[in-house]
Amino acid sequence: MAIPEFILALRAKIGRDPLPLPGVIAVVLDEQGRVLLVRRSDTGEWALTTGCLEPGEQPAAGAVREVFEETGVGVAVERLLAVEALDLAVAPNGDQVYWLSIGLRCRVLGGDARVNDDESVEVGWFDPATVPPLPPHQARCLELALSDDAPAWIAGT
Numbered sequence: 754m755a756i757p758e759f760i761l762a763l764r765a766k767i768g769r770d771p772l773p774l775p776g777v778i779a780v781v782l783d784e785q786g787r788v789l790l791v792r793r794s795d796t797g798e799w800a801l802t803t804g805c806l807e808p809g810e811q812p813a814a815g816a817v818r819e820v821f822e823e824t825g826v827g828v829a830v831e832r833l834l835a836v837e838a839l840d841l842a843v844a845p846n847g848d849q850v851y852w853l854s855i856g857l858r859c860r861v862l863g864g865d866a867r868v869n870d871d872e873s874v875e876v877g878w879f880d881p882a883t884v885p886p887l888p889p890h891q892a893r894c895l896e897l898a899l900s901d902d903a904p905a906w907i908a909g910t
Contacts, residue, residue: 755871759808764848771841771849775806778835778856778891779816780898781828788881788895789866791823791873795845799885801894812855820859824876825869828859834897837890837908856894856906 756764763772779802781789790799804819806812813830820828834856842850866876879885881899886892897903 757805757807760805769847769849771851773851773853775812775853775855776803777806777812777816777819778803778854778894779820779828779830779859780834780856780894781820781824781826781859781861782898783861783878785878786881786899787878788884788898789820789824789826789861790877790879790884791868792875792877794872794874797874800887801891803891813857816857816859821864822870823872824864825867826864827862829862831858831860833905834858834894835890835906835908837906839890854890856890856897858898 760772760774781802783789789802791802792799802820802823804815804823806815816830817828820826835854836856837854839852839854842852844850866878868874868876881895884895887895893906897906
């Protein structure tokens with residue numbers, strides 16, 4: 754996985770110490786109600802499309818960018834699902850991150866789902882009833898995305 758240049762610059766100054774970063778979770782649903790998942794290259798686990806926002810990047814634009822970069826699928830963001838500060842995460846290289854996670858529901862505009870970068874080893878469409886286990890915050894986003902009238906979930910409120 755390519756680490757963004759701005760993170761490399763920050764890591765050169767702070768080392769592996771905890772770094773707060775904003776990230777997006779894109780719940781991509783197609784016309785049949787299936788959800789798009791990627792099998793991560795670092796853990797081998799299935800996940801929703803996720804990614805770090807670039808400095809100054811709006812969450813919706815970041816979600817659109819991440820989905821296309823990882824899967825080759827074009828999407829449009831429909832609505833906010835969740836906002837949550839996640840527990841400290843430690844990357845395989847020892848970098849520590851406190852993610853501010855922003856979940857967004859997206860609809861497909863076009864493109865064929867495929868592995869489109871080195872962050873995943875497999876991409877697929879799943880019936881929501883047969884989705885492999887997801888981390889709790891991703892499972893919550895998927896549940897909210899499947900309900901047309903669920904309000905956004907804001908942690909701590």
